Amino acid sequence: MATKSHFLDTSGGADPVWIHTEPYSKRPQYKPITEDIKTDVCVIGSGIAGISVSYELVQRGVKVVMLEARDILSGESGRTSGHLSSGIDSGFVELASKRGQDGAQLAVDSHTYAINRVGEISKELGIDCEYRQLPGYDISQYERGQDGHEDDIKDFKEEVKKMNELGIKASYQEGFAIRGWDGKVDQRDAVTYPGQATFHPTKYLLGVLKWLTEQPNFQCYTRSRVMSVEEKGLLSKEVKVTTESGHTVTCVNAVEATCVPLQKLSVVAELEYFRTYCIAIRVPKGSIEDCLLYDSKDPYHYVRFTACDDKDDYLIIGGNDHKVGQEPEDGRYAELESWVRDRFTQAGSVDYRWSGQIFEPIDYSAFIGKNQGQSHIYICTGDFGNGLTHGVLAGKLIADEIMGLENEWSKLYNPKRIPAPSKVPGMIAHDVQINTQYKRFLQSDIKDIEDLVPGTGGVLNPSTKTPMAVYKDGDGKVFKFSALCPHMKGVVCWNGAEKSWDCPVHGSRFGHDGVGIMGPAKGNLPPADEAAEALLKQGSAA
Secondary structure (H helix, E strand, O other), X not given: OOOOOHHHOOOOOOOOHHHHOOOHHHOOOOOOOOOOEEEEEEEEOOOHHHHHHHHHHHHOOOOEEEEOOOOOOOOXXXXXXXEEOOOOOOOHHHHHHHHHHHHHHHHHHHHHHHHHHHHHHHHHXXXXXXXXXXXXXXXXXXXXXXXXXXXXXXXXXXXXXXXXHOXXXXXXXXOOOOOXXXXXXXXXXXXXXXXXXXXXXXXXXXXXXXXXXXXXXEEEEOOOOEEEEEEEOOOOOEEEEEEXXXXXXXXXXXXXXXXXXXXXXXHHHHEEEEEEEEEEEEEEOOOOOOOEEEEOOOOOOEEEEEEOOOOEEEEEEEEEEEEOOOOOOOOHXXXXXXXXXXXXXXXXXXXXXXXXXXXXXXXXXXXXXXXXXXXXXXXXXXXXXXXXXXXXHHHXXXXXXXXXXXXXXXXXXOOOOOOOHHHHHHHHHHHHHHHHHHHHHHOOOOOOHHHOOOOEEEEEOXXXXXXXXXXXXXXXXXXXXXOEOOOOOOEOEEEOOOOEEEOOOOOOEEEOOOOEEEOOOOOOOOEOOHHHHHHHHHHHHO
């Protein structure tokens, strides 16, 4: 029997904490598409955005077909840290300066809706997913008395003022300390704000998907990779979605709920692509206050909790972000562990280490709605660290727009918006930085295949030939792929933490076996020898 590629289950070689109580084996199995289909709406992607859009549309009587390139929840929704927050990475002072007070208010309103909507749906469908509302705390990255602490406090007080203007009941509390923080590191003083939430994301999404599968107006197909989404004719209301197998879904509207649209540029060029790292470390049950915690570091640390067993909970901490394919992964998990142990001395073993991907829009607001230059193709991208709430609010926003209903959130999230003049220099600098990544054409990670340690990969770049992505498995067998990303021909990099090939240009990713696991590239990494071709075919067809 062929061995199934791990990358059909998830977008990394390392497993996230969520499989501790909800293993891959418990996920439902669907069949690939085997015929041409007509429907009202085709949703591409089975993460939180795709499932939320499908739920809101199916509830309204719309016929929906969902297509997934790999298996259910194999993307970033299964690798999140599980926080539901109305806070924005940029902060509300900065957001209001770029998108105006009205834009900041729309952000608060829409994310607050999403937090509550998850609770409502969990209750309505009887989904036991650890959903609970709890407080959020922002603390300085610096200890009391260190340079920088007072500057952070000054910024915090400005942020509290803005949050209160926007209806968030925030306060600055001098001397505030989280219950259970018993280490010597003294980072007391915090911004506190209620009404945040956390949950077990895959339990929730599988619960919603179970309900969807029971509805007569919903169909789901997996292992059905989409290669094109096209509007047909100038005046036509028809969209044709074509899969790798050649089968098509013809629909009135299509939704690309794929983290990043499957296209060359436009919105893709207005995003920055980051890897973020997480660990799940055991702590005695109830020993630390249940909350969402963020510090002021850039990139910041973030903390929340989930169930482990009768004795322990898991403290999940994340951070140490870097641009995809542009920095090494070494030491990032160790730093997170040290951060926890210095502050929470009862911390036990680290059971899970994994990473995920973040898509940051240049102007601090996600792109949700009709795609640029399109009338019937919708997108949801630019999560800015809030992918879960963005996915949920996208369910309502996109469903409303498809149904012809006005939704004021579109003023903030419209993908067709024109960037403010103040953002143009930043966009130019971003484009320049991205284009410098083509320097990889002049670089080689290894001089000889013999240099590779078993279980690792690297790019071999002969001066007279096309760069090759070479993977050596645990038995020493070698597999060669083209190192050119199918999207825009960037040269991929080896990601040792996740055993994947990552493109530093626009963030596309591929498993060590060539399986495409992240757009905007649509397909797999092309094999360059028979061994790689067999590995790719075996893994993706198992």
